[in-house]
Amino acid sequence: MADLTADLGFAKLKNPVIPASGTFGYGEEFLEFYDLDLLGAFVMKGVYRDEREGNPPPRIWETPSGLLNSIGLAGPGAAGLVPVIKDVASKTSTPVIVNVCGGSDAEYLEVAKVFDVMDEVSMLELNISCPNVRAGGSCPAQSVVDTRRVVKLVKENTKKPLIVKLSPNVSDVASIARSAEDSGADAISVVNTFLGLALDVKKRRPVFKNFFAGLSGPAIKPLALKIVWEVACAVKIPVIGIGGIMTGKDVLEFILAGAAAVQTGTVNIVEPTGSVRIINETRELMDELGIKDLKEIRGGLEI
């Protein structure tokens, strides 16, 4: 049977499938659906220092094969998340990743430090790419300078492996990825959602109060796959591919494009057992194609 181990260098995951931040709650919501030990790892919903109520509704909008969201990172804040992580980590041996958010450099660092000292947390994912917080969808991951500064600050003051989550809403993602790598990032996760716009013709207004929203789901997969390939070509650190993954075949495509692992997002919302199905499909497809180990095809795109 195929070996699904995903080697990130600083960690070996039992398989490459990691439910993504904001699509998996705090893990505990899935305990009734399946054993979290089946996953490669999972990422907590993004956390700021303080409790946040999130954006006013509507918060989601369905598009053909896609989903626009403007949730606004509602959550309990760093202090509130600590006991939640302790609880869910006591129920699984799967690595827990905390998605660290901030409105300033100081806040990113403060939040990162809270989770850096927790034994229950395996890695930090620095979310410098959420489009739903600032007006116009801007974020640090849209600038080489901002990316370098915040990644360097957090990396120099924390010990855990640091994944930096990048935005697709940039002109040159490779240069941003390189600046994250040069600043000490241990891995890159890409992509966060694509900025999109939904309009209400009757009211002649945008659907979302925040104007732009983030597009996810199978609609973005080809766009994400291209960016993952570009980033994988640009950096030496491992890349975690994200964007519309719905099947085992999608997983192997991202691995082939250079990803060391993947994150599943929207599928967890629309199909609570979807990530486990995807793991099983990946194994079956590898067996069918005679792939013994993911390393065999990682970045192995023949061109």
Add this chain to the structure above:
Amino acid sequence: MREEECTIVSNTEIRERYFLMKIRSEYISVNCRPGNFVMISVTGENDPLLKRPFGIFRKEEDCFYIYYEVVGKGSQLLAGKREGDSLMVVGPLGNSFPEYAGKNILMVGGGRGIAPLYFAAEEFSSSNNISLIYGARSKDELLFVEELGNFPLKELALYTDDGSVYKKGSVVTDIRKIIGRNDIKITFSCGPDKMFESLHEEIGGLDVENFVSLEAFMGCGFGICYSCVVKGSNGKYKKVCSDGPVFRMEEIEWQI
């Protein structure tokens, strides 16, 4: 809650645009209570991507029913399903109405909001004194009147907005009188937002415990996407899917 593939036993258009679907699932049938809902994938494909929420209308030994109106793409696709087709279903989801014995309860249903109340009336009417107010826009939208009449109800008051059948008016027209003469201490309601607003205005201040079952556009249905929120009276958002769909009336901010 579970995610499982279920078989459709029947899908009947009981009146134009209004369907009753019977779905086989022993797990959901055994575990559901009045107020619970299910999420259904109408195609099993990527478009439409989201599952749709449906309140449980009633249950039998190894089946449950949903009652739905064709209002958009999802329900239109569901209407095209046939006996023997399968659906991916997640459920039972959400909380349920509180369960009492020997109480005087008033149920207030507007339009297709009758669905969870039908279930509640069927389950609770033998052990409580249930009165029911049911209203809709017109006679075409006031369904299951005969079936509701077969439950041991203390009072059944029916209204249509246009007066095409029964009394012309809304569910609040006589509500204070009905509460008074039946010595009501508890209400369960489900319907459109406007109905809740007028209910809140009419009976929010009375010495009665009011439970409302809300409808919302949902993403996941089990509390992870944070999209189906309503503003609580404490200023904080509540998730309709996992904090509800049943709330105490005073927990919600009825601005609108």
